[in-house]
Amino acid sequence: MTPTKNYMYKSWWKVLSVVLLIYTVVAGLLIKVPDLPALEETIRNLFFHVCMWFGMMILFTVSVINSIRYLRTFNLRYDIYARHYATVGIVMGLLGYATGAVWMSYTWADPNNPATASFSTIAREPKLIGAAIALLIYFAYLVLRDSINDMDKRARISAVYNIFAYAMLFPSIWIVPRILPSLHPGGSEGNPAMNFKDIDSNMRLVFYPAVIGWTLLGVWIATLKIRLSLLKEKQMIQ
Amino acid sequence: MRKISCLFALLLLLLSTSMLHAQGDSNMGDTMRSNGRIYVVITVILVILAGLFLYLIRLDRKMSKLEKNN
Structure with missing residues (x-):
């Protein structure tokens, strides 16, 4: 693949990400939102x-696709892609966790409601435990991959592990938290953000x-890391 | 390149401070103070985003230059 034909070197989607994120911040803070109890402006x-x-x-999906591509072609380039997409995915997951902690502190942790007053009741939340398990499995992916020195072995073992890690995402963040009772929105009725009856049409706009903008920002950061890695590999060979 | 960007940053800084002083009695200030001053929050977040994007764009350019030299 010549550098100029690869999507990583194109700039239109980077501009799109910038525009969408500016729109997200401005419209996200200004549009009228339904006044829900407990949530209000949050x-x-x-x-x-x-x-x-x-x-x-x-x-993570892009990462696992690249792992499969590696296993099909044994082209080391895809192993590098998979690793960096997974890293940026982990960073986004940690940010999701941190922002959720702040949001939760002012909505669930209600001092007037004894059921959610203490930390122990919140720590039992299945969504938090599930997301923590999923992220820890991905941490193990990075540890595993970066601890093997042999290039081919590293790529092959980590690609297979990445597929297992991706498979574990489904029970730990999609299925089990939906079965158990939870304070977090989105129980057995499905994802509240994707449910057309739940989310206000204005908010969907x-x-x-916002989803596209944030995802493209993550892809942008990942491609920079990939390009640096590819350059390093190239210099090692020369 | 570096000198130009330094100059640009300085200009931006000067402009922003003069804009802040002007806000006291202009319409811009009224808009910024309306609706519980939410526009101030939006401006702050946009400044952070602008910084983040500029940083990413610079990194991208640097990478392109390195790739060309190799």
């Missing part, structure tokens, strides 16, 4: 907190562009 976090998790999921 529902605007949908454009930031929820987008982190969507971005993480998309980046900002939410979908």
Whole structure:
């Protein structure tokens, strides 16, 4: 693949990301939102907190696709792609966790409600545990991959592990938290952000562009890391 | 290149401070103070985003230059 034909060197989607994120911030803070009990204005976090998790999921998907591509072709380039998409996915997941902690502190942790007053009741939240397990599995991917010195062995083992890690995402963040009772929105009825009956049509106008914008920002950062890695590999060979 | 960007940053800084002083009695100030001053928050977030994007663009350019030299 020649450098100029590769998507990593194109700039139109980087511009799109910038435009969508500016739109997200301006429209996200200005549009009228439904006044829900307990949530009130914090529902605007949908454009930031929820987008982190969507971005993480998309980046992990891109990562696992590249792992499979590696296993099909044994081209080391795809191994590098997979690793960096996973890293940026983890960063987005951690940001989702951190923003969720802030949001939760002012909505669930209600001092007037004894059921959610203490930390122990919140720490039992299945969504938090599930997301923590998923992220820890991905940490193990990085540890595993970067601890093997042999290039081919590293790529092959980590590609297979990445597929397992991706498979574990589904029970730990999509299935198990949905079965157990939870304070977090989105139980057995499905994802609240994707449910057309739940989310206000006005908010959808900002939410979908926000998901695309944040995801493209993650892809942008990942491509920079990939380009640096590819350059390093090239210099090692020469 | 470096000198030009330094100059540009300085200009931006000067402009922003003069804009802040002018806000006291102009319409711009009224807009910024309306609706519980939410526009101030938006401006702050946009400044952070602008910084982040400029940083990424610079990194991107640097990478392109390195790739050309190799």
